[in-house]
Amino acid sequence: MKPTVIGSPLGGGVVPLGQRRPLIVKKFGGTSVAGIDRIRRIxxxxxxxxxxGNDVVVVVSAMAGETDRxxxxxxxxxxxxxxRELDVIAATGEQVSVALTALAIQAEGGQAFSLLGHQLPVLTDKAFTRARIQWVEQGPIRRALARGQIAVVAGFQGVDAENNITTLGRGGSDTTAVAVAAALRADVCEIYTDVDGVYxxxxxxxxxxRKLSAVSYEEMLELASLGAKVLQVRSVEIAMKYEVPVHVRSSFSExxxxxxxxxxxxLEARRLSGLACERGQARVELLGVECSPEQVAELTDLxxxxxxxxxxxxxxxxxxESTQANINFTLPEGDLRRSLQSLEQFxxxxxxxxxxxxxxxxxxxxxxxxxxxxxxxxxRLCRCLNQHGISVSGLVVNELRVSCLVDAAAAxxxxxxLHDLFGLAGEAPVMEPMTSSAPA
Structure with missing residues (x-):
């Protein structure tokens, strides 16, 4: 296991592995806390x-639909x-669910202590609505665990250096959970959701x-960044960087x-892991610009x-023979709307x-x-889609993925x-993944 540092040294000290109980971080999403009966279940x-015999940290999202409301x-x-004000509003959803979860644990005969993002704190940068975690203080959680309590942590939220409330973007509770697991050197981070794994x-x-029994960090990072909604991208980045074992499982089954x-x-048992689809995409083309890498650098800076x-x-x-070039790229339609004026000026x-x-x-x-x-x-991918009348308007290939742009109606x-073409339904793993030292 690598040193438990996220952005800066963590407070509270690290307990030597031989002198502590196994530590499990369990994250529950909005559907898992959608009502009192479900909160009682978690x-x-x-x-x-x-x-x-485990120490337990629970990370919860807001109740289903609450953030949107x-x-x-x-x-x-x-x-x-x-x-900034949006973050102040949005963070209240987790404040409700974290307290209800702590009360539910107490009602079941246990001890629990709730913690909001600023109470740990989870220190982030200043990018409101999509902040990035820089530092997780582990002291308050360690003290709760030492008292025999289950620490219940609000996902999705943090605080910046000026004490402003920040939020981590859609799916940010995943990132909170994995960051907390990395800070505490948890044995496993279990992500409970409304699906029973990665397909x-x-x-x-x-x-x-087909559900995969195991997938590598690198492949999961690609799948998450390309539209698979099971995990937030940044949660996978942190898991990979700090080697946090992650287990994606259902809240409603064992x-x-x-x-x-x-x-x-x-064990690299599969040649291909899966397909991801990211809808709501836009393509931007800057035509007839001076042919210079400096132009691309200016664009990426913007x-x-x-x-x-x-x-x-x-x-x-x-x-x-031309002295001019074209620059094109894709981005989510929502990002296009808020950046279009700046792109026009550029x-x-x-x-x-x-x-x-x-x-x-x-x-x-x-x-x-x-x-x-x-x-x-x-x-083979392009040929298959063309044969079925699906036009491919862009293609990118690297060592882990092939991505193409198609009309949303044909996605x-x-x-x-493509799932049928590459035999993903029947390509079972050659052998099961190696067992991890992490508890189930």
């Missing part, structure tokens, strides 16, 4: 784990509300999708889920200032011939370690076609 799950109230007042494709779109592990523990993540970035000369400043925007797209991606050894996979069909 209280029993947490207590059962503690009574089995709160943000809708803000948008009734202003079409573009101040992001080769979304089973709601592709009924033949079945084993999917373990996210280092690649060597998965996007970083706007806190916009882009993909499928391409800079290509218009023709071999286009004018560059003296580009045209700024062209296309929306209503979806990015379909095939992920797996087998891509590095089979360059023909991209050709589901594309996923099903």
């Amino acid at each position: 209280a029993r799950i947490a207590l059962e784990c503690q009574r089995a 709160l943000l809708k109230l803000a948008h009734q007042l202003l079409p573009l509300p101040d992001s 080769t494709a979304d089973p709601r779109v592709c009924p033949s999708g 079945e084993e889920g999917t373990r996210i592990l280092p690649r060597e523990q998965v 996007l970083a200032e706007l806190n916009v993540s882009v993909d499928m970035l391409c800079h290509a000369r218009c023709s071999p 286009t004018t400043r560059l003296g580009a011939r045209e700024l062209r925007v296309s929306d209503g797209l979806a990015k379909v991606s095939l992920v797996g370690i087998g891509l590095r050894s089979d360059p023909g996979i991209a050709a 589901d069909q594309a996923v099903r076609l």
Whole structure:
């Protein structure tokens, strides 16, 4: 296990592994805390784990639909509300669920102590609505565990250096849970959700999708960043950096889920892991700009200032003899709306011939370690979609994924076609993953 440092040294001290009980972090999403009966259920799950001889930390999201309800109230007042105030509003959802969960544990005969983001604290940067964790203080959790309590931590929220409330973006409770697990050197971080693991494709779109028993950090990072909604991308980044064993499982069943592990523990049993689909994508093309890498650097600097993540970035000369080039990239439609004015101003400043925007797209991606050894996979993907009348408007290939842009209306069909083409429904692992030292 690597040193437990996230951004800066952690307070509270680290207890030597030989002198402590196993420590389990359990994260429960919005559907798991959607009502009192479900909160009682997760209280029993947490207590059962503690009574089995483990220290337990529970991280909870807001109750299902609550964050959307709160943000809708803000948008009734202003079409573009101040992001700082949005975070103040949104963070209240977790304040309710964390207290209810602590009370439910107490009602079941246990001891629990709730902690909000500023009470740990979870220190973040200043990027309101999508802040990044810099430091997790472990002292308050350690003290609660030492008292025999289950520590119940509010997910999704933190505090910046000026004591402003911040939130971590959609799915941010996953990131809170993994960051806490990394800080505490937890034996495992269990992510409880409304699905029972990671599938080769979304089973709601592709009924033949198959649950994976294990997947590597690298592949999970690709799947999460490309549209698989099981885990937030930054939670996987932290898990991989600090080697946190993650177990994705269902809140409503006792079945084993999917373990996210280092690649060597998965034994590279599958050539291809799965398909992800990210809808709501837009493509931006800057046509006729000066052919210089400096232009790309200026563009990426601008996007970083706007806190916009882009993909499928391409800079290509218009023709071999031309002094001009085209730059194109993809980004979520929501990010396009808030950055379009800045992009238009940037286009004018560059003296580009045209700024062209296309929306209503979806990015379909095939992920797996087998891509590095089979360059023909991209050709087979394109040929299959073209044969079924699905136009591919962009393609990116690297050692772990092939991504293509298709019309959003054709995305589901594309996923099903490619899932069948590459045999993902029947490509069972050659052997089970190596057992981890982490408790189940």
